[in-house]
Amino acid sequence: MRWGMVIDTDICTGCEACVVACHAENNIQTVGEEEAANGRAMHWLRIERHYEGMFPDVRVRFVPVLCQHCGEAPCEPVCPTYATYHTDDGLNAMVYSRCIGTRYCANNCPYTVRFFDWHAGEWPEPLDRQLNPDVSPRPAGVMEKCTFCVQRIQDGRDQAEQEEREVRDGEIQPACAQSCPAQAIVFGDLDDPDSRVARRARSNRAYRLLEDLGTQPAVVYLRGEDWGGEGDGPAGPSPEASGDDEP
Amino acid sequence: MSVDVPGRPPTDPAPHPLPDPSDPGHERALLRPLDGVRPGLVIGTLVSGALAALLVVCWGYQIRNDLGVTGLGRPNFWGLYIATFVFWIGISHAGTLISAILRVTGAEWRRPVTRCAEAITVFALCIGGLFPIIHLGRPWLFYYILPLPNERLLWPNFRSPLVWDVLAITTYLTGSVLYLLLPLIPDFAILRDRAGARRAGSLKARLYGVAALGWRGTPRQWHALEQGIRVMAVIIIPVAVSVHTAVSWDFAMALQPMWHSTIFGPYFVAGAIYSGIAMLLVTMFALRHGLGLQRYLDERVFNNLGLLFLAMSMIWAYFTFAEHLTVWYGNETAEMAVYDARVSGKFAPFFWSMLVLNVAVPLAVLGFRRGRRPLPAALVGVGVIAGMWLERFVIVVGSLSLPRLDYTIGSYTPSWVEIGVIAGSFGLFGLLYFLFLQVAPIVSIWEVREGEMRAPLSDAGRARPSLSSVAEES
Numbered sequence: 097m098r099w100g101m102v103i104d105t106d107i108c109t110g111c112e113a114c115v116v117a118c119h120a121e122n123n124i125q126t127v128g129e130e131e132a133a134n135g136r137a138m139h140w141l142r143i144e145r146h147y148e149g150m151f152p153d154v155r156v157r158f159v160p161v162l163c164q165h166c167g168e169a170p171c172e173p174v175c176p177t178y179a180t181y182h183t184d185d186g187l188n189a190m191v192y193s194r195c196i197g198t199r200y201c202a203n204n205c206p207y208t209v210r211f212f213d214w215h216a217g218e219w220p221e222p223l224d225r226q227l228n229p230d231v232s233p234r235p236a237g238v239m240e241k242c243t244f245c246v247q248r249i250q251d252g253r254d255q256a257e258q259e260e261r262e263v264r265d266g267e268i269q270p271a272c273a274q275s276c277p278a279q280a281i282v283f284g285d286l287d288d289p290d291s292r293v294a295r296r297a298r299s300n301r302a303y304r305l306l307e308d309l310g311t312q313p314a315v316v317y318l319r320g321e322d323w324g325g326e327g328d329g330p331a332g333p334s335p336e337a338s339g340d341d342e343p
Numbered sequence: 344m345s346v347d348v349p350g351r352p353p354t355d356p357a358p359h360p361l362p363d364p365s366d367p368g369h370e371r372a373l374l375r376p377l378d379g380v381r382p383g384l385v386i387g388t389l390v391s392g393a394l395a396a397l398l399v400v401c402w403g404y405q406i407r408n409d410l411g412v413t414g415l416g417r418p419n420f421w422g423l424y425i426a427t428f429v430f431w432i433g434i435s436h437a438g439t440l441i442s443a444i445l446r447v448t449g450a451e452w453r454r455p456v457t458r459c460a461e462a463i464t465v466f467a468l469c470i471g472g473l474f475p476i477i478h479l480g481r482p483w484l485f486y487y488i489l490p491l492p493n494e495r496l497l498w499p500n501f502r503s504p505l506v507w508d509v510l511a512i513t514t515y516l517t518g519s520v521l522y523l524l525l526p527l528i529p530d531f532a533i534l535r536d537r538a539g540a541r542r543a544g545s546l547k548a549r550l551y552g553v554a555a556l557g558w559r560g561t562p563r564q565w566h567a568l569e570q571g572i573r574v575m576a577v578i579i580i581p582v583a584v585s586v587h588t589a590v591s592w593d594f595a596m597a598l599q600p601m602w603h604s605t606i607f608g609p610y611f612v613a614g615a616i617y618s619g620i621a622m623l624l625v626t627m628f629a630l631r632h633g634l635g636l637q638r639y640l641d642e643r644v645f646n647n648l649g650l651l652f653l654a655m656s657m658i659w660a661y662f663t664f665a666e667h668l669t670v671w672y673g674n675e676t677a678e679m680a681v682y683d684a685r686v687s688g689k690f691a692p693f694f695w696s697m698l699v700l701n702v703a704v705p706l707a708v709l710g711f712r713r714g715r716r717p718l719p720a721a722l723v724g725v726g727v728i729a730g731m732w733l734e735r736f737v738i739v740v741g742s743l744s745l746p747r748l749d750y751t752i753g754s755y756t757p758s759w760v761e762i763g764v765i766a767g768s769f770g771l772f773g774l775l776y777f778l779f780l781q782v783a784p785i786v787s788i789w790e791v792r793e794g795e796m797r798a799p800l801s802d803a804g805r806a807r808p809s810l811s812s813v814a815e816e817s
Contacts (some may be wrong), residue, residue: 135416135753144750161748170598176505177487178497194497195409196487197480198505199420203743204597208418208751212480214411236409237480306747336575 097169097333099244100286101273102296103160107145108280110158114272115141118162121271123233125217140242141272159317160281163188163209163242164305167312171201171210176202179239186286186314187244190229195238202239206306207313210241244283245270257315263290286314297319317325358465363638369791370533373784376634377534381781383633388777401763402477410480412760418746419755424478425593426735427765430618431471432512433592433611433731437619438464438519439583440651443576452647454794455639458787460623461523466775467622470514470768475508477764504592511589515582522575528568529789532558587615598705599742600677601670601685614731617655617701621727624648626776628721630785639786642716649715652723656705663698666674680745689754690741693733700730 118124118141127136141162146156165188172180172188179195182188185240216236219227227233230247234240245268252268265284273281284293293316296302301320304313366372376384405412415422441460445453476485488499488509499506535551542548558564591611594602604610624645631640667686670678685694708714708723740755779785 131411131416134414135418135751136411137417142750144748161750173500173502174504174597176503176509178500194483194487195480196482196486198475198478199480200503200505200593202417202420203599206598206747208746208748211417212410214413214416215409220810221544235481236411236796245671 097184097288097313098283098286099165099249100186100293100297101162101244101270102282102302102316102318104280104282104296104318105157105159106301106318106320107278108158108160108276109278110143110145110156111277112143113275113277114160114281115139115143117248117271117275118242121228121231121248123217123227123231124240125213125215125219125233127215129277131214138213138240140209140211140240142209143227154333155320159209161209162272162315163244164207164311164313164315165242165244167314168207168310170204170206170309170311174200185249187246187249188241190240190243192232192234192238192240197237197239198330199239206309206311212237212239213237246340285339360794369786369788370537372636372638373786373788373791374534374537377782377784384777384781387633388774388781391770391773393776394767395774396767396770397763398767398771401760401767405477405760405764406482412758414756414758414761416753416755418751418753419740419743421478421743422755422762423736423740423757424474425769426732426739428471428474428478429457429590429611429735429739431467431768432587432734433618433735434622434728435464435467435471435515435519436583436587436615437467437623438462438522439579440616440619441623441648442522443579443583446576447571447580450647451794451797452455452644452724454790455636455641455786456623456627456644456648457790458523458526458783459626459785460619461519461526462776462779462785463619463622463626464519465516465523466510466772466779467500468519469775470772472512472516473768491533504589504596507589508593511582511586515579515586518575518579518582522572522579525568525572525575526787526790527554527783528556528558529560530784531555531788532560533788534783567651574706584612584719585611593739594742600675600747601681601742601743602738604666604670606662606666608668610659613655613658613662614734617652617659618731619726620648620652620655621724621731624652624720625728626726628717628724630780631717634780634785636786638715645717645720646712646715649720652704652720652727653709655728656702656709660702663702675745680749681742683743685737685741689744690737693737694741697730697733697737700726701734706815731741733803 118139119126122140124138124140127138131137133231141160144159144161146157146159148157164187167186169180169182169188172182175181175195176198177194177196179191180201181191197212199212202208202212213234213236217233219233230251248270249268252263256263256267256342263285265288268283270283271283273283282292282296284291286297288293288294296318297316299318301318302316303319304316307313363369363372413422413424438457438461441453442457446457476482479485487497488506490499499509502509531551532555535548535555538545538548538551588608588611593609595604595607597603627640627644627648630636667682670682684690704726705723708719714720714723744755745752
């Protein structure tokens with residue numbers, strides 16, 4: 097079992113509902129305008145905006161970037177205390193209580209998707225009522241990042257075990273996948289050849305971010321239509337036609 | 344045969360301090376700072392103590408108010424603290440070069456210099472070792488990085504370069520402390536006997552007595568001491584090389600553009616020795632004039648160190664050139680972004696200042712004999728200290744500010760907390776050094792005496808003075 101995600105950048109509208117859902121689900125702190133200007137915003141999932149084409153045919157491509165849960169994660173070997181490690185089901189996991197905050201993992205992540213708690217989050221009343229009881233808020237001084245909503249994965253697996261069955265494809269949805277109005281984010285088991293993610297990942301529109309680094313990310317992006325011209329789009333193939341085997 | 348030309352450093356054959364008949368054992372000259380209370384040293388101690396207190400205050404504020412009080416932020420997760428950490432560990436290579444390598448190669452002119460260099464090493468290591476703790480998000484849990492057995496069966500991740508740092512630095516610190524204390528034993532015995540002669544059974548005599556470890560100067564003890572020093576001198580050299588290699592691998596093992604370079608190991612070791620000599624020259628100049636040690640820290644020592652300094656400058660320049668040429672020629676996108684920022688972008692002022700201070704100025708000044716006199720050499724040393732700090736800054740912050748996915752580029756402005764801690768670290772160094780000056784002779788008395796005794800032997804048959812004597816015995 098290897099958890100993975102497919103994100104279709106051709107249909108992402110950049111609405112950022114996934115970003116908000118991620119904040120809400122994972123008790124991510126809101127750092128405020130000044131801190132955000134200093135690069136301390138804690139968007140575990142961010143929408144990158146890339147302009148493609150030349151005026152007047154400019155298009156904007158939105159690319160949601162989150163922790164790629166790399167098969168060969170560069171963040172894992174450098175943590176001196178084993179606060180980040182790889183689980184059997186393909187997640188790059190964080191152990192907040194073991195993290196002493198050296199921030200080496202953040203430096204070695206080529207996707208810059210790791211975040212540090214420069215201050216502890218504060219939820220003055222009544223904001224504390226919005227906290228998700230399944231997710232621990234982090235103290236100051238530890239690293240955090242997207243977990244593929246591990247609390248939901250755990251919940252789904254527990255449920256399936258109780259009912260003595262396998263987890264069904266599409267049963268476990270991280271907050272971002274659940275909230276996307278365009279259904280651009282699909283989550284599931286990459287090792288199951290019949291799952292939606294596995295079928296989409298086989299598409300000839302598929303590419304991975306910074307593939308040449310050998311990190312083996314579990315997040316696959318789809319990009320098909322060539323919107324033309326140079327522009328600063330993310331590296332990836334743009335085939336002419338999409339004769340692929342997925343819907 | 345000596346040819347003394349006015350205005351040039353002396354070329355007398357005996358590379359030892361000229362004998363002063365009124366002070367045959369050198370005790371009066373070298374023990375003067377320890378007699379009574381000298382106002383200059385007290386003022387120095389208090390001023391550096393105040394600066395060291397700044398370190399404590401700023402660090403305390405940071406622990407209380409979280410790391411958010413620094414100027415760090417994504418993608419600059421490391422900043423001034425790590426640059427200064429590497430800087431201090433680099434400074435600590437002063438002692439090793441002078442004491443160990445020159446001892447092993449039998450260079451006689453090192454005798455007056457070894458202890459002040461070894462003291463720099465130990466204190467720089469202590470301070471450098473503080474910074475990995477200072478920069479932690481949760482410093483009170485720093486012991487998680489140590490291999491301490493616990494009931495949860497948790498070990499640190501030995502694959503992490505940070506753990507290699509911990510192991511290398513603690514090994515080097517242990518070795519350096521031993522290497523500083525061993526040659527101190529006979530000098531502590533001198534101090535013990537002096538204090539005992541003035542007032543039998545005084546506290547001073549007893550403390551020095553403990554430090555002297557029962558030294559009586561018997562042939563057996565001398566043999567054991569020389570064996571110990573010889574072994575430590577040989578061991579400490581690879582340990583020192585490994586320390587700064589491990590520190591450089593904090594960067595080289597990471598995937599960041601212009602960090603992931605195989606040259607970092609030797610590059611950083613060369614840079615460390617370079618900055619260590621710079622600090623040594625500055626310290627020697629201060630000691631020479633502050634404590635009146637012109638006879639010991641004389642022009643010959645400055646000339647020889649100046650030549651070594653120049654050689655290290657050329658080696659450092661070579662490594663820097665090699666690294667930048669290969670990056671530029673390879674033209675890889677992510678690396679060229681960092682390269683351009685260094686050479687012509689945001690970091691250009693720091694980068695070019697670094698090159699001027701580390702290459703142009705040393706070459707222009709130290710290339711001439713007049714430049715290798717104490718004052719010019721010390722001034723070049725100050726410049727190199729600044730230049731080497733700039734090098735660490737450019738490497739750490741320059742690369743981090745330009746990550747591969749350029750959507751997350753960010754700039755970094757250090758806060759007053761970071762600046763206070765770093766300024767305070769220099770104060771702490773000064774404080775430790777000033778305290779040391781008042782506790783032990785900064786020039787090793789017995790080594791200078793030993794060199795004087797051996798001079799007739801080592802000069803036998805020598806027609807012209809050489810820069811360093813050839814080792815006659817192992």
